[in-house]
Amino acid sequence: MSIDLRGGDWLDDNLANWNERVGVHVASEFYDRAALRAGGGVLDPIVKAAIERLYPDGLEGVRVLHLQCHFGSDTLSLANLGATVVGIDFSSAAVAEARRMADELGVAHRARFIEANVYDARHMLPEPESFDLVFTTWGTIGWLPDVAEWARIVSWFVKPGGRFYFADGHPAALVFDGDAGSGGLPSFAYPYANEAPDVLDDPSDYADAGVALVNARTWEWTHPLGEVFDALRGAGLAVESFAEHYRVPWRIFPAAVDLGDGMYGWPAERWLPLSYELVASPNTRTAATGS
Ligand SMILES: C[S@@+](CC[C@H](N)C(=O)[O-])C[C@H]1O[C@@H](n2cnc3c(N)ncnc32)[C@H](O)[C@@H]1O
Secondary structure, three states: OOOOOOOOHHHHHHHHHHHHHHHHHHOOOOOOOHHHHOOOOOOOHHHHHHHHHHOOOOOOOOEEEEEOOOOOHHHHHHHHOOOEEEEEEOOHHHHHHHHHHHHHHOOHHHEEEEEOOHHHHHHHOOOOOOEEEEEEEOOOHHHOOOHHHHHHHHHHHEEEEEEEEEEEEOOOOOOEEOOOOOOOOOEEOOOOOOOOOEEEEOOOEOOEOOOOOOOOEEEEOOOOHHHHHHHHHHOOEEEEEEEEEOEEOOOOOOOOEEOOOOOEEOOOOOOOOOEEEEEEEEOOOOOOOOO
8 A cells, every 4th residue: 555654644633643642641640750850751661771771871962863752751851861852753732842841841952852744854854864863662653654764764864883772562462452352361453464554543542541532533553573674674774682571661451560660561471572672773874765
């Protein structure tokens, strides 16, 4: 299925949905920003450990591009650690709140936010090979139709010697419908690999069980691991490290167990990984076409 990456119903519907979610999320406990306001951060344990592993000397002087940054809580957590950050998100509401929060925290001189569809990022931020770290985490590529093009964009921004850090829900776990199933366990609902989008009409929101979104229609894609790896390789990025985890920083289905540190896991057996993370770096620039 060919899809216009720069416009169309998929983009309009998803944008309306995300613009509406911003107010809900800002008011939610899920996105509590007390730690950020206290000068710390809200990075989940998986991402926090990765940043500490990758930058044992800290983030001072490190230039970070955060793709699909939402309203900037993780972006500003990295800024609080000393990084100079640019966040990109297509939601005007998210970007407005991220800018407001950067001002509130007094880090606006090191935190810039740009309103753009990921697929327009190169035009909106014409700074090729200029980031030490491109950072993308949790709930991102499922909103994107084309991961090969996404990977070319990521690669275009990474400096030689720089890195891409990515963490997301595991596609093996995204086949479940959390609300269905028996014995508290979820049941199969979505195919692992499906070129066509799942066009859903779901007014619920993961950050607030009480809300009913008006802009409920979304277009979502499950991208198998092989597709992500092929996309990165095709864009000239070599995967340096890859890990699967049995926990994820949101209640992925009702039976998931609260692990007490903001993470959720399986009730008993580790049936399937729930999330994964990887680090990739440029190996050759020749494969990244950069249009
Ligand atoms: C689940 S949130 C990511 C949250 C992220 N983990 C964070 O740092 O808070 C998904 C984000 O992707 C953004 N998004 C979805 N489709 C997009 C697109 N085509 N271009 C840019 N941003 C997009 C949404 O506006 C939303 O902020």
